[in-house]
Amino acid sequence: xxxxxxxxxxxxxxxxxxxxxxxxxxxxxxxxxxxxxxxxxxxxxxxxxxxxxxxxxxxxxxxxxxxxxxxxxxxxxxxxxxxxxxxxxxxxxxxxxxxxxxxxxxxxxxxxxxxxxxxxxxxxxxxxxxxxxxxxxxxxxxxxxxxxxxxxxxxxxxxxxxxxxxxxxxxxxxxxxxxxxxxxxxxxxxxxxxxxxxxxxxxxxxxxxxxxxxxxxxxxxxxxxxxxxxxxxxxxxxxxxxxxxxxxxxxxxxxxxxxxxxxxxxxxxxxxxxxxxxxxxxxxxxxxxxxxxxxxxxxxxxxxxxxxxxxxxxxxx
Ligand code: PMV
Numbered sequence: 001x002x003x004x005x006x007x008x009x010x011x012x013x014x015x016x017x018x019x020x021x022x023x024x025x026x027x028x029x030x031x032x033x034x035x036x037x038x039x040x041x042x043x044x045x046x047x048x049x050x051x052x053x054x055x056x057x058x059x060x061x062x063x064x065x066x067x068x069x070x071x072x073x074x075x076x077x078x079x080x081x082x083x084x085x086x087x088x089x090x091x092x093x094x095x096x097x098x099x100x101x102x103x104x105x106x107x108x109x110x111x112x113x114x115x116x117x118x119x120x121x122x123x124x125x126x127x128x129x130x131x132x133x134x135x136x137x138x139x140x141x142x143x144x145x146x147x148x149x150x151x152x153x154x155x156x157x158x159x160x161x162x163x164x165x166x167x168x169x170x171x172x173x174x175x176x177x178x179x180x181x182x183x184x185x186x187x188x189x190x191x192x193x194x195x196x197x198x199x200x201x202x203x204x205x206x207x208x209x210x211x212x213x214x215x216x217x218x219x220x221x222x223x224x225x226x227x228x229x230x231x232x233x234x235x236x237x238x239x240x241x242x243x244x245x246x247x248x249x250x251x252x253x254x255x256x257x258x259x260x261x262x263x264x265x266x267x268x269x270x271x272x273x274x275x276x277x278x279x280x281x282x283x284x285x286x287x288x289x290x291x292x293x294x295x296x297x298x299x300x301x302x303x304x305x306x307x308x309x310x311x312x313x314x315x316x317x
Contacts, residue, residue: 003041006118010034010100011107011155012183012275012284014312015243016164016221018199018250020149022211024218025165027173027225028155029312031183036098036111038119046091051077055096055112064094072143076113077120079136084126092123103189105276109144110152113137133157134170146193147200161312163225177231178313181284182295184264186256187305188280195252195277202251210250217246237270237286244273252278260299267291267298 009030016026043052051064053073060073067074073096081089096116100108114137121128128136137153145152151164161173203210220243227236244261247253257274260283264272268291275284287295287309296307 001042003039004123005039006115007035007037008111008114008156009159015224019214019217020151022214023166024214025221026151027163028151029161030159031310033308034100036115038115039095040119040123041093043091043093049089050091052093072140076116076140080117080120084121084124086124103191105281107152107156110156113140114156130157174229175314177233178311179233180287180311182287183308184260184283184299184304185306186280190280192277195279199250213246213249240271240273254279257283263298263302264295267295269295
């Protein structure tokens, strides 16, 4: 039997992170330059039930039954077996590789989970649909994030720009006018769960103030959708920068992120903001074809470990 593999892209949140956890809308887009990949090969010489899991990037090489039940990869396997209704797992090797930096706001956890579920369900001959894959990945996200909104698993599963609001049906975004982002990585790994937990603490201490900021961010997401869907990309820039200010007020930015945002703006970006959980990880800059190179170069000169350029467009369904 030939090897079976599946992959899933990274993602960035364009607008609305953190507020999305509190029911406001947000927009996320796939980043196809980075991907997680899961490869499955049958291992007929080993007894049924044995699945050898290797993930070289995190030094993992183990039989999945030896992992704690709440290990994200073990949990993804258990959920896939349950969802496919397969009780006898044929012996196999499952290898996970990824070019998505971990804990950087690029959705690495969700992409690994989605690639794994997709590859394993295909291997078992019971391919799962996107809705189910996203729902199972959401369960695994709870281990990574504590109280995830569901935006990461949604955008990574569908690999298309999404307008997302908790407990609402996912909506794909129309992107009549493609646009470009430069993603600057601070090189600082920052677990999203910590930032999300800190925002929750602060919200519990002063609900009125935080609800007002969440409302303002939600309004930005609504306006951003309108602008993107009508092709008014230049007007999107100031909204991103305004969103960054609100994220600073939520205390999830960092001196490094603020610095890179400033650098991007002075290098000609239309707008810039941190993206994702914050405190480290990535920032994004909306660029024009004229400013793209200068923004990317200046970000790297100012300390960004990498500056990835990516195009946001609507893929045909
Ligand atoms: O995975 P990250 O770091 O891009 O962050 C996800 C976005 C948050 O709004 C901070 C959390 C969530 O679950 O929506």
